[in-house]
Amino acid sequence: MSWEAVIGLEVHVQLSTQSKAFSASATRFGQRPNSQTDPTVLGLPGALPVFNRDALEKAVCLGLATGCTIRRVSRFARKHYFYPDLPKGYQISQYDEPLCEHGAIEFFLDGEPHKVRLTRIHLEEDAGKNVHTGSVSLVDLNRAGIPLCEVVSEPDIRNAEEAAEYMRALHRLVRTLDICAGNMEQGHLRCDANVSIRPTGASELGTRTELKNINSFRFVQRAIDHEIARQIRIVEGGGQVVQETRLWDADAGASASMRSKEEAEDYRYFPDPDLPPLVVADELVDRIRGELPELPVQRSQRFAALGLGLDDACTLVAEPALADYFDAAVTAHGDGAAAKTIANWMLGELQSQLNRDDSTIAACKVTPAQLADLVKLIDGGTISGKIAKKVFIDMFASGDDADAIIERKGLKQISDPGAIEAVVAEVLAANRGQVADYRGGKTGLLGFFVGQVMKKTRGQANPKLVNEILRKLLAE
Amino acid sequence: MADLSELVSLSAAEAARKIAVRELSATELCKAYLERIFEVDPHLGAYLTVTPDRVIKRATDIDIALDRGETLGPLAGVPIGLKDIFVTHGVVTTAGSKILEHWTPPYDGTAVERMNNAGAIALGKLNMDEFAMGSSNENSAFKPCRNPWDTTRVAGGSSGGSAAAVAAGLCAVALGTDTGGSIRQPAAMCGCVGIKPTYGRVSRYGVIAFASSLDQVGPLTRTVEDAALVLESLCGFDPLDSTSVNRPVPRYRDVLDKGVAGLTIGLPKEYFVDGTDPEVRAAVDAAVEVLRGAGADVTEVSLPHTEHALAAYYIIAPAEASSNLARYDGVRYGLRVPEGSGDASLLDMYRRTRGAGFGTEVKRRIMLGTYALRSGYYDAYYRKAQQVRALIKRDFDNAFERVDVILSPTSPTPAFTLGDKTDDPMAMYLADVFTLSCNLAGLPGMSVPCGRTSAGLPIGLQLLGKPLDEATLLQVAACYEREAAWPRAIAEVV
Numbered sequence: 001m002s003w004e005a006v007i008g009l010e011v012h013v014q015l016s017t018q019s020k021a022f023s024a025s026a027t028r029f030g031q032r033p034n035s036q037t038d039p040t041v042l043g044l045p046g047a048l049p050v051f052n053r054d055a056l057e058k059a060v061c062l063g064l065a066t067g068c069t070i071r072r073v074s075r076f077a078r079k080h081y082f083y084p085d086l087p088k089g090y091q092i093s094q095y096d097e098p099l100c101e102h103g104a105i106e107f108f109l110d111g112e113p114h115k116v117r118l119t120r121i122h123l124e125e126d127a128g129k130n131v132h133t134g135s136v137s138l139v140d141l142n143r144a145g146i147p148l149c150e151v152v153s154e155p156d157i158r159n160a161e162e163a164a165e166y167m168r169a170l171h172r173l174v175r176t177l178d179i180c181a182g183n184m185e186q187g188h189l190r191c192d193a194n195v196s197i198r199p200t201g202a203s204e205l206g207t208r209t210e211l212k213n214i215n216s217f218r219f220v221q222r223a224i225d226h227e228i229a230r231q232i233r234i235v236e237g238g239g240q241v242v243q244e245t246r247l248w249d250a251d252a253g254a255s256a257s258m259r260s261k262e263e264a265e266d267y268r269y270f271p272d273p274d275l276p277p278l279v280v281a282d283e284l285v286d287r288i289r290g291e292l293p294e295l296p297v298q299r300s301q302r303f304a305a306l307g308l309g310l311d312d313a314c315t316l317v318a319e320p321a322l323a324d325y326f327d328a329a330v331t332a333h334g335d336g337a338a339a340k341t342i343a344n345w346m347l348g349e350l351q352s353q354l355n356r357d358d359s360t361i362a363a364c365k366v367t368p369a370q371l372a373d374l375v376k377l378i379d380g381g382t383i384s385g386k387i388a389k390k391v392f393i394d395m396f397a398s399g400d401d402a403d404a405i406i407e408r409k410g411l412k413q414i415s416d417p418g419a420i421e422a423v424v425a426e427v428l429a430a431n432r433g434q435v436a437d438y439r440g441g442k443t444g445l446l447g448f449f450v451g452q453v454m455k456k457t458r459g460q461a462n463p464k465l466v467n468e469i470l471r472k473l474l475a476e
Numbered sequence: 477m478a479d480l481s482e483l484v485s486l487s488a489a490e491a492a493r494k495i496a497v498r499e500l501s502a503t504e505l506c507k508a509y510l511e512r513i514f515e516v517d518p519h520l521g522a523y524l525t526v527t528p529d530r531v532i533k534r535a536t537d538i539d540i541a542l543d544r545g546e547t548l549g550p551l552a553g554v555p556i557g558l559k560d561i562f563v564t565h566g567v568v569t570t571a572g573s574k575i576l577e578h579w580t581p582p583y584d585g586t587a588v589e590r591m592n593n594a595g596a597i598a599l600g601k602l603n604m605d606e607f608a609m610g611s612s613n614e615n616s617a618f619k620p621c622r623n624p625w626d627t628t629r630v631a632g633g634s635s636g637g638s639a640a641a642v643a644a645g646l647c648a649v650a651l652g653t654d655t656g657g658s659i660r661q662p663a664a665m666c667g668c669v670g671i672k673p674t675y676g677r678v679s680r681y682g683v684i685a686f687a688s689s690l691d692q693v694g695p696l697t698r699t700v701e702d703a704a705l706v707l708e709s710l711c712g713f714d715p716l717d718s719t720s721v722n723r724p725v726p727r728y729r730d731v732l733d734k735g736v737a738g739l740t741i742g743l744p745k746e747y748f749v750d751g752t753d754p755e756v757r758a759a760v761d762a763a764v765e766v767l768r769g770a771g772a773d774v775t776e777v778s779l780p781h782t783e784h785a786l787a788a789y790y791i792i793a794p795a796e797a798s799s800n801l802a803r804y805d806g807v808r809y810g811l812r813v814p815e816g817s818g819d820a821s822l823l824d825m826y827r828r829t830r831g832a833g834f835g836t837e838v839k840r841r842i843m844l845g846t847y848a849l850r851s852g853y854y855d856a857y858y859r860k861a862q863q864v865r866a867l868i869k870r871d872f873d874n875a876f877e878r879v880d881v882i883l884s885p886t887s888p889t890p891a892f893t894l895g896d897k898t899d900d901p902m903a904m905y906l907a908d909v910f911t912l913s914c915n916l917a918g919l920p921g922m923s924v925p926c927g928r929t930s931a932g933l934p935i936g937l938q939l940l941g942k943p944l945d946e947a948t949l950l951q952v953a954a955c956y957e958r959e960a961a962w963p964r965a966i967a968e969v970v
Contacts, residue, residue, distance in 0.1 A: 043808065050717075089801075089803045089805060273688035274685075
């Protein structure tokens with residue numbers, strides 16, 4: 001029998017606000033433990049929550065970008081459980097009246113458009129972190145109270161690859177909207193997956209398990225693949241899947257049971273009496289809708305229409321600053337036909353230089369216009385692609401124009417057929433044996449002659465002309 | 477120097493006037509109060525913490541500033557007491573519970589800050605029922621607070637320490653909190669004025685939460701004028717409390733002389749039924765006649781859903797309390813009873829800490845509230861109780877279309893004997909039957925002394941008002957106080 005998986009994801013998106021969801025405490029990462037706190041974050045007796053309007057605007061922005069209905073009146077609810085990283089003994093969340101409902105996340109997979117429906121997006125506060133050191137456990141509440149959007153999908157996903165691509169699409173979206181810093185290592189997007197299997201084509205749902213702690217695109221794929229295989233093994237072995245919560249252990253590449261349905265906690269949700277209903281004015285929704293940037297799906301499609309592969313388009317769009325750079329470079333160049341070359345330069349040379357320096361596009365000295373000029377110089381035959389790479393490294397380091405570097409270093413391409421023919425003649429004269437072999441049928445030696453000519457011209461000869469002239473003279 | 481008992485008998489307004497004109501020094505007044513506390517309080521148990529060094533330091537600072545000619549706040553130099561539910565920077569704050577026995581807060585709440593800014597001097601922290609859960613102060617984890625007029629009797633609760641201290645001259649005024657009657661009922665039993673403003677009128681920031689949608693801060697005083705004076709400094713919008721009301725605060729003292737002519741007072745028939753002590757009933761009837769004589773119209777009104785108030789209250793308040801008290805887990809502050817060893821050690825620590833830290837009544841309410849909120853029962857209990865609450869609110873809205881103020885007894889009985897009701901929670905809950913509807917509806921409510929029983933126990937007259945209309949309550953109360961002219965004296969105790 002063949003099986004199909006039914007997968008729904010709950011992704012926690014950390015909103016990049018200056019202060020916490022319900023107090024003025026700062027939210028800086030990597031600070032001394034418990035330094036990003038105040039009486040409200042610490043859950044001190046008497047402290048009260050006041051909701052951060054910036055978190056609301058960011059959540060509304062995500063809701064609108066995913067086509068959700070925005071509730072004009074939603075409610076905060078308390079979700080109760082005891083854990084040392086949860087200072088109040090409850091998390092402020094939203095329950096039966098979430099801010100956003102009925103949207104969708106769209107993306108491309110293998111060139112095909114996909115759409116995963118969203119049940120809801122609600123606001124809540126993050127918990128702190130427990131740090132276990134030997135026999136002692138320590139609590140750091142710097143993360144506690146940071147605003148989160150929990151994005152809950154419908155069970156529309158059918159395999160692990162789709163799930164991972166959904167995560168990437170959501171990541172691109174929140175980066176484009178500039179509502180989340182999108183740093184996966186710092187847990188800005190954290191995913192729980194509900195997974196079940198059923199015979200292919202069946203309409204009934206199987207018993208689901210919830211996978212927790214899958215916090216990278218790669219782990220999403222691996223954990224879900226692993227869980228689907230585990231469930232198939234159980235069912236094919238005559239067993240039954242148990243409804244439970246399982247914790248993914250990335251190091252072991254396996255999951256382990258955390259708690260069963262029977263042990264599931266009763267969160268005793270009720271409306272938080274410290275917080276009035278969250279009222280969203282039409283004016284706010286209209287303003288945010290008017291300020292929405294071009295969304296990743298539209299942007300990738302626009303880039304693809306310029307001749308880029310969808311994967312490359314998505315890669316650029318994933319980092320809005322990179323996509324903006326690309327747009328600026330294409331505009332500066334003036335010819336849309338150069339878009340693919342520009343993208344190749346950005347994803348090749350530019351990206352590798354940035355990676356080498358552990359830098360970002362924002363700090364790059366080469367302006368989009370300078371990159372466009374470099375591409376023009378290649379297209380115009382002023383320099384070869386190979387020389388251009390050297391020029392680019394210089395540009396990246398100095399910020400100088402390609403022209404100036406080419407001039408300074410005398411890198412201009414030799415495109416005078418007479419000059420090239422003289423060098424070719426010289427090379428052929430110096431390698432009589434190879435010439436004889438070539439004429440005897442070893443045409444593979446052409447590359448050898450090209451190399452020799454390039455060497456003599458320090459790579460500045462126009463490669464197209466070199467080839468033509470070599471063929472002509474060798475044929476004589 | 478004036479006689480000690482004369483000094484502590486001054487009202488806050490009188491004391492503030494004398495201090496402002498340098499007829500009296502803040503230090504002199506504070507020393508008189510401290511001396512009386514050390515003499516009298518061992519017989520009462522009104523204070524949990526007294527901070528003499530801080531008091532003298534602050535009084536000295538105020539005297540120096542006044543001598544220099546600086547203008548300070550309207551309560552400059554007035555010694556006040558704070559129910560131990562108010563978070564005070566650097567001064568232990570317990571909420572009457574073992575679980576916070578040694579907790580020293582790192583911040584001041586808004587009400588405390590406003591009192592400080594007004595120039596008041598906090599003498600210390602006052603006894604209360606644990607987490608404000610109780611009507612007799614017998615649920616304090618540390619000691620009961622006795623009634624200064626008869627120390628075999630309770631002071632009322634939960635702000636028992638506040639009421640007893642004001643009545644016995646152990647502070648000029650006190651701050652309390654009222655969730656179901658916790659200011660008005662002890663004020664009635666101790667013969668003080670007590671007012672619970674409209675929900676949201678006073679910030680709850682820095683007030684240890686019992687039931688967030690019902691809790692409200694207010695003063696207990698010896699005169700209506702003092703209540704008006706304190707309210708002017710206490711009320712007003714606070715951006716740190718999301719339920720705070722952003723509306724201007726009137727100068728309440730301006731309404732005190734206006735009288736009651738032209739006002740209509742409503743007597744809810746559901747509050748004038750059998751079960752009220754005959755002496756209480758007689759005193760309230762007499763008070764109605766006093767007000768009628770002063771020109772008020774008096775008419776009967778109906779609050780038909782009154783009989784459901786107690787049930788709704790004992791769903792909503794425990795539900796919110798069970799949630800608010802979840803933070804006392806031994807992890808960050810307060811009591812921690814060390815965990816055992818093994819896998820279950822964290823759970824053990826929670827169980828032992830909360831088992832040892834909370835008293836019987838608090839545990840009872842946590843269990844009631846946890847039960848009411850559990851999955852699948854929310855609609856039947858909490859939601860239903862909120863619906864009842866809406867009906868109770870509507871009853872009041874309807875009544876207030878015809879009347880300006882609603883009048884009733886504050887408590888069905890005068891102060892009862894210590895231990896009388898401790899084994900019968902239902903009997904104890906019924907002590908709040910006239911007061912808790914006001915909290916459910918979020919309205920302002922007040923208790924004013926209206927005479928004594930033959931045994932000399934104080935009786936309280938309750939006035940309920942329209943939302944944000946504290947002024948009319950104070951206006952009626954001041955008129956009654958003037959017309960009835962009951963002798964004003966502090967309880968001697970010893």
